Amino acid sequence: MGKKIGAVTIGQSPRIDVVPEITGLIGRVELVEGGALDGLAYEEITALAPQAGDYVLVTRLADGRSVKIAEKYILARLQAQIDRLVSEGAEGILMLCSGEFPPFSCPKPLLYPQVLLTNFIGAVAGGKKLGIITPDKDQIPQVTKRWSATGVRAVAAAAGSPYGAEENIWQAAAALKASEVELIVMDCIGFTQHMKDKVAEITGVPVVLPRTVAARAVAELFG
Template structure:
């Protein structure tokens, strides 16, 4: 979609997928339960690549792979390390504000390190969800799309996680996986490739509650959007958190700079909004950041997003 064709009145969410775009069915399912209409854009890590090139990205025997889909529906496995670098390229410059909310719609063990504050990594969202279940003492079953992803992890409560192989392209394999996990308290589908029909199939066969990765992503996005719409000022955004005490130390002008900064405005835009010089904005901004206990605007945004995202899914 070209920028001139965009409806600027809608919230934009950019989806970065591990395979080839479009993944319209997956994205439509994720955004269906959001609290407001959104404009979805998509970029695939394998877009523009020939099949022969993609086959060269198969993981080595000793390397973790990521399962993903091509435009013709073919399921392929690609190198985790290659995908990590490619996704970081696609994330460059994205997710700096709520208006540019970006989702990395791929699970796997790859760690992207520090990204901009409004980049939502599906794997990180899943990790928090899993931790909340394990803290509650539940035994968790996981269905994964690749056999190479079945090795036990080192995360909290890993001894209460049972992982089995169940590729999305085989109903028989999914039924078999469901039977193997029927002794678990809850089953998690560890890939965005599993759709609502597959969830129903597994739930019927196992008799257990089944959580779909797409729904976990949707729930996290809904929470972020609701929080961003509900709270329009810094004081409201941080109400009830430890950071609210720091906010009380700001002067009136510093508080104004804070509110405009978290809305994504640059120094020159803040200066125009407040009728002061960019240099004066820099002074107030530096003092405000120091009182909030951070050094940069990016660090401040990460603190705020953490305050939003730490709520239970």
């Protein structure tokens, strides 16, 4: 039997749009899911919408709908899911989100895709112009600030959600191509391998996908 790892989404579980693709890369490791918005009605979730100055997150509900929430409203619920999964035997936790988070309490290894991505891009993209595709236009200021601190020459960002019409992603890719970026990060766990392949085809530059970077880290540590 493989090791059991908790997979915590900022939305609702199960993440049928994410976990199967990750599972294909982690061998015998078992992912057990939990979500910050599990058990909440849609009306309760819409009350978590961001206001001016909030850190904006975009995620998926179990019924496939996309929602925009403020990070501050779900931190305690994320901690509760981490605690539950560890108590049920998880030997590590993978956050299913590429956003920035404050430290959570966890006695087991806790993998943040954003940290993995930041260090990876810092290692391979020094001096290059970096392109970012983020789900929502309201996230552009925060991702531009974050990625500008990784040692790249410049950052260009465009919005296209993995939870909406794919044409918006292709338009974002075309905008980044016009900006002459040299490397692209698709900055959301919801982006798929199919979307990555298409963006690479449109732009002709390397594309980095959070879910596959995270999956390979899980495989290395727990596989």
